Amino acid sequence: MTNTPNPDGPVLVVDLGAQYAQLIARRVREARVFSEVVPHTWSVERMLEKKPAAIILSGGPSSVYEEGAPSVDPAIFDAGIPVLGICYGFQAMAQALGGTVARTGTREYGGTDVAIDRTGTLLAGSPPTQTTWMSHGDAVHAAPAGFEVLATSPGSPVAAFEDRNRALFGVQWHPEVKHSPLGQKALENFLYEGVGLAGDWTPGSVIADQVAAIRAQVGDARVICALSGGVDSAVAAALVQRAVGDQLTCVHVDHGLMRAGEVEQIERDFVDSTGVRLIVRDEKERFLTALAGVTDPETKRKIIGREFIRVFEDAARQVVEEAGESGTEVKFLVQGTLYPDVVESGGGEGAANIKSHHNVGGLPEDLQFELVEPLRDLFKDEVRAVGRELGVPEEIVARQPFPGPGLGIRIVGEVTAERLDLLRAADAIARAELTAAGLDGEIWQCPVVLLADVRSVGVQGDGRTYGHPIVLRPVSSEDAMTADWSRVPYEVLAKISTRITNEVPEVNRVVLDVTSKPPGTIEWE
Template sequence: MYTIKTVVVIDFGSQYTQLIVRRIREIGYYAELLSWDVSKEEVVELNPAAIIFSGGPASVFEEGAPYIQDYFFELNVPILGICYGLQSIIQKFGGKVEKSSKREFGRTFLEIIKKDPIFDGIPKKSEVWMSHSDRVEELPENFYVIAQSENSPYAVVRNVEGNIYGVQFHPEVTHSQYGRKLLSNFIEKVVGIEKNWRMEDFLEKKIREIRETVGENKVILGLSGGVDSSVLAILLNKAIGNNLIPIFVDTGLLRLNEKSEVVENFEDLGIDLVIVDAQEKFFEVLKGVEAPEEKRKIIGHTFIEIFNETAKKLLEKHGDIKFLAQGTLYPDVIESKVCGSKSAAKIKTHHNVGGLPEKLPFKVIEPFRNLFKDEVRQIGKILNIPEKIINRHPFPGPGLAVRIIGEVTKESVEKLRKADYIFIEELRKENLYDKVWQAFSVLLPIKTVGVMGDYRSYENVIALRAVNSEDGMTADWAKLPSEFLNQVAKRIINEVSGINRVVYDITSKPPATIEWE
């Protein structure tokens, strides 16, 4: 059994489930995620201090829908249900949940109607994020309402004893104004345990685990130069030294000057890289491919093929290589539906988790699998990694291939590479780069009519995308100055051959994803 207390989050399939774990950790408490059909023994092993039931895409009254197992209420720990979790609690105790005549999706106002410890420090009215088409119509015996919204008369409820709560909205997403405060109140005032989670502790534990797992064997790492793989490389170097073999694959899908910058950064840190030029290979396998999922899978498989080929060449020089390290993060896992939940809705395959063949010649180690991007950056700061590395914007594993809508060619990559460089260069010039979480360009598979000089043009469109986020699970589009966007558009059209129109994406996540593919 774990020696520390754990807030156990039970996954009913919501795309936000991992965020609940993230928020609890942010507050300073250890949390883990388990599937709704987990055994009692596995939960007890975690030494649970509280149980949180997540949201989910199903309806509690549907045949085959996930349900709350009886033993959860036998653990005698406080319970919080979120969205589907609330509805499951209500149904479990004999209340009524039905399809709502009006779907409630997006921001709405929560009104507190009864004083309660979980509302300490929260105003009577505040914005919350709703995402449901069912609602509670009748409470079970011994439950009462403590807050409501326009379309949810039972938006927050609790039982008489005060150890079971349910909220219809999603406090874990940043759109809920005081959601984090509500979760904090639940842990501090209802659960009542001491804080027990720090990134420094995680880092020390992970270094010990890596050393114990790897021993004297060698580890290869696909180093992209992005935040995740860079921090992972430096962590592994600290843990196992020269037994780490970082492999940088030039796919031909990288940003302008990416290869030289990555090599220079790691030379400065005293880490040698194995450079593999695979540009022609990637363009060959991507020829004629347009579907986003197929692109991701092809790129994933090709990466592994190249790793295998490179590893064989390295065996003679370095001896046995038994491990492959990956910088897989929580958002990668949840959106690829490999977090263990049987009910999560798949959004897309991620490069780190979706392209692996069934049989690998290496054992895969993923030290960051349970972390979010900002937690990885925290580790980077603890390791004293230069800010120019840890503050880089996220970049997808498949590279520019998933920012080109349609077929990937050398010509399309060149257009996008130049446009993207201009966008990022202008952001840095105007001191806006560090004020947005991620910014990039997308090449669209359409042509529009334009006028360039005295001539009619019929050329491609570039979409600019900039968002602010904490962890990549939710995001708001960045309100960049119109004068700035005008300058970027002018430069792209004047400097990038084949582009005559620039547009700006003002869609948040949800409903869109951050990347276009």
């Protein structure tokens, strides 16, 4: 099963149960090489169908010698494709090729110094001692035949090795985390020297590839784009417009779940700068009626996804009628679906369904359009880079993310017009104060959540109140796959709280969500 590495193919990150599999893929992309995550349940044959440039085996929580632990087919190492094993993947490689893996009795967690005996290809440029981030209780005690041991640590007799002739490499530590200061250098050594990749995957190359792909998919058919006004849909629209020009009509659905001023911003910032044709559909009553009495978040998402599609079907008919021509059927729907959307919606074999994104898991089965999703393989920061390359206005490219289901999933409980007005008012205050404090560039996003079915006792105007709590959820992230809560200055939080409780009569309490992701998702629903 010998193959030749395809320099234009992806680097496949095989997820062996790691909490950092997505992070490995991100670090590879930061080296300007395209990567994607695949489950360990894929056969070697299926992986090779992707014509990969290289394969990276992720870490994982298991022990390689335990029954039922994720296994690695030894055939992967004879396929002629360069392989890098990380942590568990390193141990799985060692065991599969005849090395020895055992429990040492000395666990290594967190910062660990490793001694570099030989730099080889993988650790070229490393000092004699390197600080790394470890997380293991087992260790490789003997490297397989043909491998050169590069590094050791107190708890790892073999902490790194390589077989340069077969392009097989491995490290016990986690080079993908920032706590391994030279980790990115090791990854780049693997990609550039071990694999021979050029590192030429850039926003410009993404645009060129996607424009060609869109033209091939769409041909001379008409296309509509679901334009929410957020970063993702705006960049997707700009990309499709570059590919097919006036075959594209954008449709903004005013579902009543938007924040204050959203529709006006779409018309002012995006349409003015691109000249794209825009249809705005006022569908507030439709969505409120469909959501009446619904409190389950997954049901909300699926209802919103379904109603979006029904509106787009109506809009497609409107486009054809206004064109007044024959043969102008709208066959394609553009969506700003991103890679994290696909992952969280259970996209791909072996992926857990964390929550259905309205444009992935929330789509109806009787969808009449073929989807065009040019951003489906990208993370948010990569989308922003593509947007800037396309000339999308900075006011849109730099916007904080806002979910397609809008405020419908920021109301914990039934969605009503009154609750939406309340949340809109609180959200506008929080956004205004964060902007005034100059924090827009530091915070990834700040969902403002209404706990509609929760009330608490308060005192306002010397009288007892029984009002709703508002939750502030400021988070910092690079790609939405992981996040930490943002340390907003106390004086800013105090001002937001004071203004909301003074200016929004139904609210008498403001609380701060200090949960990272994982375990909590960024949105509450």
